Amino acid sequence: MALVTLQRSPTPSAASTASTATTNAGEDFGSDDERRLNQSLSESFFMVKGAALFLQQGSSPLSQKVHPHHKHAGDLPRHLQVMINLLRSEDRIKLAVRLESAWSDRVRYMVVVYSNGRQDTEENILLGMDFTNKESKNCSIGMVLPLWSDTKIHLDGDGGFSVTTAGKTRIFKPVSVQAMWSALQILHKVSEVSRRYNYFPGGMSLTWTGFYESCISSDQSCINEWNTMRDLETTRPDSPALFVDKPTERERTERLVKTKLRSIMMYKDLENITSKEIRTELEQHMNCNLKEYKEFIDNEMLLILGQMDKASLIFDHLYLVRSTPGIY
Template identity: 65%
Template structure:
């Protein structure tokens, strides 16, 4: 670990964390240094230890800015220390570092924390470890949660609905859905649960629609781009059969299911009017383009493959093929009929169309100017050449 640090930096805390890989060891390390303003600046490093060769690598770099917030939440696990005592030490150290950042107003783009680039350039953990760090930043952990001591006891109806949801998915996965009716499925469900579910009919019908949407196959939009749902992202056999190697996860609520098998890129947003999805489309374009360049296929998914991921694929099509919004939207919707970006995303796509159009006009203008300059230079070269030949003839 120490060989990866700069000599002038200090380790304020090193806490061992749980890992999804039993053989691996992970540490959250808080590193501090004196900045240009002679104040203490801190960064959180994610360190991965490989037991096979005892090597250490950096898998995550997280600067502590003035707006960084530390939360202890029962449903969102940023880092999960191996013990309660370790968690308490981590919280104290992080709160202290964040308080210093707020006191001195450390913000991105300023002269503070410029030294963090040293560690960012040295992220070298393998992709599976990097995926694990990214996956745990913002979403509900798939590992068992800590016991909840004070929580509301679910009602009898809530417990029944949970059981219905689980059994319903199992039944629908086993049935040939082209040859059964919704009534057949409800009857099967009542037989398994040994009770009359008439009062839950509306709930069951709604859940059927959700499950059907999740179970639908991903839609091939382009040869290298598939558009799908959470179900598609969790179906390993289907992913392997379609040749997907890259997965673009455009959700805040869904974790990466197979971080050691696929290359992931996460856009952690909700399907809400306030979400600024446009801000991510440059990064999503680069990720999909990387998959295309590698000769691989990329699955772009959100919860249902309707709004967030569909908007992202439309934006990709506009930039990649030079299409306007109407053409890109109709192309995607023709292939995936459930495509329906929320109104805010549609406005952002219109704004993105304007940005791309301005860029195209600038490029055309640059090309025209460059052409004129080239002609002028060629003309001057000819004149100079003629002048040199004339001088040689006189000599």
């Protein structure tokens, strides 16, 4: 885990304000004003491998504890700085999660961006950000998804989840179990905000989404990957239970999965392993194919992770506590 503080580039109007203050009030006042400007433009993030969670805006007396080169941060601080510079000055990144890609050299992030809307309430959208490779100093937007009041989140049973809103579905596969956990925590919270304020297409909310839609500039192959649809599956109806007082074969298997899954997760680095890799090891332990249990395994994995994940000390007197998100 790491705490990283990044600096936003000041907008021309903000920079000119600081310059005017220096001219009108003298050198001492100007330096104070510039310092306040720099503080207001700094943003702090709590990072695990593959995910960055926004902590605060502005400076903190505890900023001395920031570790920008922590081993868990990797390329994320540098990528995050590039992504921040694509935003409007009034918007903020709430969460950035690195995703798997069909292209080995491509780097993709699902980014939750929030702003105050016309009604002075919190509004959130998802952006898909693309880097051509991990060394790239530039990124582009390949997807924009406003989060309306009908937003639903579903585990896909294969190490990822889908977000459906206003008839659009997008699929995301974080690079690790820990990154998926972070993503689900935030997504359930922001979708609840949309429901609370009843955001709907054509209303007064989320009108600023158009700015980012006009900025979509990723290669077509990147855009196609953001628009990938889940495979169609044919499901068979459950067979009637002949003996309700006896556990079915599925129930017996699920009980065994719970036991084996917990023992595997206790000894794994959850920041460097995907749920698909955990399921593969589980299949090896149980010597059977668990494809039809994918969604059950993902749900159990999150439940176990929530039970394992104790409060983390961030600063003196400040703990990060993660609660288990509801599964829709």
